[in-house]
Amino acid sequence: MCARCLELSRRSLLIGGGVSAAALSTGTAQARIRPADMVPLIGPGYRPTEKDEQGLWKEMERAEEEIAGSNLLIQDPKLTGYLRDIIGTVGGPAAKDFRIYLAHIPDFNAMMFPTGFAVIFSGLLLRMRNEAQLAGVIAHESGHFLRRHQIRSWRDMRRKSDIFAIGAMMAGVGGAAGGVYLGDYVQLAQLGTLLSLFQYSREMEAEADAIGAKLIAEAGYAPIEMANIWEQLIGEEEASARYRRKRRRRGSLFDTHPSEGSRMVDLRADAAEVTVPGRSYNAHRDRYLATIGHIRPMLLDDQVKLNDPGASQYLIETLARDGWNGLLRFYEGEIWRLRNRRGDDLRAEQSYAAAVAYPDAPADAFRWHGISLMKAGRATEARAAFARYLAMKPNAPDAAWVRQMLG
Amino acid sequence: MNRFMTLAVCAAALPLAACSSLGGEGYGLGDYLLVRVHRVSVGDGGMSVVAPRPWNERRRSILFDDVREVEDWTLNGPILDGISFVSGMKSGRYLIRQRKTADQQVPKFRDDMTPPEIAAMLESLYRVRGGAVEFRTLGLQPRPFLGANGFQLDYEHLDSDELWRKGRVVGAVINGRLYMILLDAARAHYYNATLPDFEAIVGSAQIRR
Numbered sequence: 001m002c003a004r005c006l007e008l009s010r011r012s013l014l015i016g017g018g019v020s021a022a023a024l025s026t027g028t029a030q031a032r033i034r035p036a037d038m039v040p041l042i043g044p045g046y047r048p049t050e051k052d053e054q055g056l057w058k059e060m061e062r063a064e065e066e067i068a069g070s071n072l073l074i075q076d077p078k079l080t081g082y083l084r085d086i087i088g089t090v091g092g093p094a095a096k097d098f099r100i101y102l103a104h105i106p107d108f109n110a111m112m113f114p115t116g117f118a119v120i121f122s123g124l125l126l127r128m129r130n131e132a133q134l135a136g137v138i139a140h141e142s143g144h145f146l147r148r149h150q151i152r153s154w155r156d157m158r159r160k161s162d163i164f165a166i167g168a169m170m171a172g173v174g175g176a177a178g179g180v181y182l183g184d185y186v187q188l189a190q191l192g193t194l195l196s197l198f199q200y201s202r203e204m205e206a207e208a209d210a211i212g213a214k215l216i217a218e219a220g221y222a223p224i225e226m227a228n229i230w231e232q233l234i235g236e237e238e239a240s241a242r243y244r245r246k247r248r249r250r251g252s253l254f255d256t257h258p259s260e261g262s263r264m265v266d267l268r269a270d271a272a273e274v275t276v277p278g279r280s281y282n283a284h285r286d287r288y289l290a291t292i293g294h295i296r297p298m299l300l301d302d303q304v305k306l307n308d309p310g311a312s313q314y315l316i317e318t319l320a321r322d323g324w325n326g327l328l329r330f331y332e333g334e335i336w337r338l339r340n341r342r343g344d345d346l347r348a349e350q351s352y353a354a355a356v357a358y359p360d361a362p363a364d365a366f367r368w369h370g371i372s373l374m375k376a377g378r379a380t381e382a383r384a385a386f387a388r389y390l391a392m393k394p395n396a397p398d399a400a401w402v403r404q405m406l407g
Numbered sequence: 408m409n410r411f412m413t414l415a416v417c418a419a420a421l422p423l424a425a426c427s428s429l430g431g432e433g434y435g436l437g438d439y440l441l442v443r444v445h446r447v448s449v450g451d452g453g454m455s456v457v458a459p460r461p462w463n464e465r466r467r468s469i470l471f472d473d474v475r476e477v478e479d480w481t482l483n484g485p486i487l488d489g490i491s492f493v494s495g496m497k498s499g500r501y502l503i504r505q506r507k508t509a510d511q512q513v514p515k516f517r518d519d520m521t522p523p524e525i526a527a528m529l530e531s532l533y534r535v536r537g538g539a540v541e542f543r544t545l546g547l548q549p550r551p552f553l554g555a556n557g558f559q560l561d562y563e564h565l566d567s568d569e570l571w572r573k574g575r576v577v578g579a580v581i582n583g584r585l586y587m588i589l590l591d592a593a594r595a596h597y598y599n600a601t602l603p604d605f606e607a608i609v610g611s612a613q614i615r616r
Contacts (some may be wrong), residue, residue, distance in 0.1 A: 070569055071565065071569050071571075072540060072565070072567065072569055104540045104541060104565075105540055105567070106540070240510050241510075244507070244508045244509070244510060245508070302534075302540070305527070305530055305531050305534050305542075306510075306511040306531070306534055306535055307511055307512045307513065307514055307531050307535060308510045308511045308512075310510075311510070337524075337527075338514050338527065338531060339514075340514050340515055340517065367523070368523075371521055371523060371524070374521075375519065375521070397544045397545055397546045397547060397561075398522075398523060398526075398544065398546070398547035398548075400546070400547070400548035400549065401522055401523065401547045401548055401549060401558065404549050
């Protein structure tokens, strides 16, 4: 295969080793970091003054230019404006300086770069149940910037790994080796490459949690949602791994953290600490759904078609805690159909039949309902479902095939 | 399906930029065989075709390809264009080799699949193994293939290397086996440049009786 790939990947492994060593050495047990102690280390309009940081900023400005021009970004002004508003609310002193981009990647991830621009993956929007959760992730990422984590970890790593030219590091670091989880999208990863330079220590993650809880509570969001996000993430990864009979993968949004149990305890304690008695907090679920509702079918499609039944089922059931509807029932059927084990046809058939009974059932639910009826030998009912599909979606790309089925 | 492998292997090692610009060096003479302009059998020999001009057949390696029914050709390299053949795959088999423990899996083929189900199986192949972040079905229609009632699927997809690609599949399930020919190429230029070859190859396809 490509000859230089091997050479570079070997180098990246070496550097990756350096990174994880850095992470381990800071992993001593520690008391909970209190939100009240988390003072932002930078103010509005921050610019670096030291030479090494200035160099880093220059590289990052180039990276941002590239990311801003990527065709993987979702440009929908309703969504990008919404994200900008949220970071403008929970971004602390740097609120006005942050930039935020939405990438069309079906993974649970978000990242903050050292110059104050963030990239949110579309898969995150699928997984958040309300605006408070989304604000929690954004506040956590802002916290890394406000506490200057990137430059701190970069200096730490550079000291340990004996590499001085940032350009050389960037050429050599592979995202996967650095431990940044980008799913199968590592190619995108100029991102992964850059981010593996900023492996956060456990202490930094705990700081970002604490400052994040403080920022969202100040903005009036229910601070307990920070703990709920974490619970959902672990739940999803466990469901996916259990399904394939293996251990949970490591390395996602909140990686290199102390044991999950203690993080949950800390996040709940943070939430209690930042809650002001008598003040009312809101999760803003309605506003969240009103803003992202129109892309939810796409987000579900992106996830379910990856055919990761454990994770997808967990996600759909998590979203359905707020109530089942035609869209969720339809995608539940899609999970079984793609999984394609013994008995799954019947499970899928039942989900499609349930989906089409809801007023919000998508057109595709009628098509798949029709196909499953047809395969079960119920031709008349199948034709009715196909007719309904064509009525809802007269220009469907597969209309010619469906018309043939109608006879 | 080989391009999926190529992209995946490059992806695991480093960002695409280095792979795509240097990939050519890696695909030396040893990796490809010349396909001449006369009838050749493809895959495991279950189907034969005639190409209108010479193409390059990706040599199958013991390491990556154990799907005997699948064969890949390219004209300008697998990043830019490719034609793949599936020469009668049995029910219960997969288009690509994958680990049972992989989180994301390409669905298995079953002989009772309808064309929309085969289309969905291919979509998952592109999403799971090709790194597609967007996949649009442009058309699915009946089309005779190898003398049977087959289908034609047209689609386009945006991959994580930020390139839009476009594809056409013509296929049919005959006696419980899946026969397909797929064209997948960069949407800009390469798709249109290779479509006439693809159509000629599809028109020439014969099943082994």
